[in-house]
Amino acid sequence: MMRAIRLRAPASLDNLISTDLADPGSPGPGEIRVRLAASSLNFHDYAVVAGLIPSADGRIPMSDGAGTVEAVGEGVTQFIPGDLVVSTFFPEWNDGAPPTSAFTGVPGDGIDGYARSAVVTPQHWFTRVPMGYSAAEAATLTCAGLTAWRALFVDGRTEPGSTVLVQGSGGVSVFALQFAKAAGARVIATSSSDEKLERLKALGADELVNYKAEPAWGAKAMALTDGRGVDTVVEIGGAGTLDQSMVAARVGGHVALIGVLAGFAGPVQTALLMAKNLRVQGLTVGSRQQQLAMIAGIEANGIRPVISDHFPLERLTDAFRHQIANAHFGKIVVDI
Ligand SMILES: NC(=O)c1ccc[n+]([C@@H]2O[C@H](COP(=O)([O-])OP(=O)(O)OC[C@H]3O[C@@H](n4cnc5c(N)ncnc54)[C@H](OP(=O)(O)O)[C@@H]3O)[C@@H](O)[C@H]2O)c1
Numbered sequence: 001m002m003r004a005i006r007l008r009a010p011a012s013l014d015n016l017i018s019t020d021l022a023d024p025g026s027p028g029p030g031e032i033r034v035r036l037a038a039s040s041l042n043f044h045d046y047a048v049v050a051g052l053i054p055s056a057d058g059r060i061p062m063s064d065g066a067g068t069v070e071a072v073g074e075g076v077t078q079f080i081p082g083d084l085v086v087s088t089f090f091p092e093w094n095d096g097a098p099p100t101s102a103f104t105g106v107p108g109d110g111i112d113g114y115a116r117s118a119v120v121t122p123q124h125w126f127t128r129v130p131m132g133y134s135a136a137e138a139a140t141l142t143c144a145g146l147t148a149w150r151a152l153f154v155d156g157r158t159e160p161g162s163t164v165l166v167q168g169s170g171g172v173s174v175f176a177l178q179f180a181k182a183a184g185a186r187v188i189a190t191s192s193s194d195e196k197l198e199r200l201k202a203l204g205a206d207e208l209v210n211y212k213a214e215p216a217w218g219a220k221a222m223a224l225t226d227g228r229g230v231d232t233v234v235e236i237g238g239a240g241t242l243d244q245s246m247v248a249a250r251v252g253g254h255v256a257l258i259g260v261l262a263g264f265a266g267p268v269q270t271a272l273l274m275a276k277n278l279r280v281q282g283l284t285v286g287s288r289q290q291q292l293a294m295i296a297g298i299e300a301n302g303i304r305p306v307i308s309d310h311f312p313l314e315r316l317t318d319a320f321r322h323q324i325a326n327a328h329f330g331k332i333v334v335d336i
Helices: 043-049 141-154 171-182 194-202 217-224 242-248 270-275 288-301 313-324
Strands: 002-007 016-021 031-040 066-072 084-087 118-122 126-128 163-167 186-191 207-210 230-235 249-257 279-282 307-312 331-335
Touching: 002 313, 016 313, 031 141, 043 313, 084 141, 126 288, 141 171, 141 230, 141 249, 141 288, 163 171, 163 242, 171 186, 171 230, 171 288, 186 194, 186 217, 194 207, 207 217, 217 242, 230 242, 242 249, 242 270, 307 313, 313 331
Parallel strands: 163 186, 163 230, 186 207, 230 249, 249 279, 307 331
Antiparallel strands: 002 016, 031 066, 031 118, 031 331, 066 084, 084 126
């Protein structure tokens, strides 16, 4: 037997139940057995456990998982026992266009995730981790890390001299700040907290804007770029922030539409979108090949994730409460 957390119906933070689960056994052909050591919290995981996204009764939550390969099945070529590995968000999306099946195959959403101590999966559901990373560090990459990477370097064209605006100090945004700085970009960082802005500055943010004190932060970003606007906005608010993001963007700029923290739907200034020749591109995390490219980029630049908090798996509910109180900075890790 092994320990796991299951989400019981009706989904809510109070219905995350610690339970015993049958051991997954030995890996079959093409499979690996992974002893999971860490996961990390994403807003997406919260949306599942809070019932904002419907899921099955008994679902094991958490999309991110990292740990050590304990055994490999026949024909496994990518890993050997002892390798540290990290999960992929879309296990069957290797490369090319995004899957059309939305989140049906995503661990912790459409299928069981990694809030458990061991798992047996096809080898391609995991990748290697950056050299020198711990399992806790690796577990931050699956969702938040890869989303930031794709926004800046797959959908965006961030390069030395680019200007990037990041919103708030959560998982995606702090990775975006780190990646953008590593690429030689200038970063305008926003936060609701002056204390967190100082921490963003310590990570390399060039300009700081408190979006509560400065509700017209789009115009502020314009002013900070001498009226030119920013090349890419890492848009994690959604409906409630898109207007300001479009104001902040330069003519021909890019808004990476990632999140829903400030609303799921709302009116769009279509005339502004047109007049500024903007590209607003929605994205859902990334592919396995993009994850491998990110890992190479992390290694080349010596980037380490920012983890503000650790919780043991048995205190997953407390970890989510910490997250929705915005008490974190960067990532919250769950140690398994
Ligand atoms: N499309 C995708 O593939 C994808 C992937 C990952 C995440 N997401 C989405 O991206 C969003 C962020 O995810 P996450 O995991 O990074 O969340 P997170 O770590 O929980 O981030 C929370 C932080 O976001 C900031 N924030 C909240 N409301 C804001 C607002 N109105 N304006 C600016 N900043 C705001 C706050 O920063 P301060 O405390 O500093 O103000 C807050 O601490 C979520 O909506 C999530 O669903 C989407």
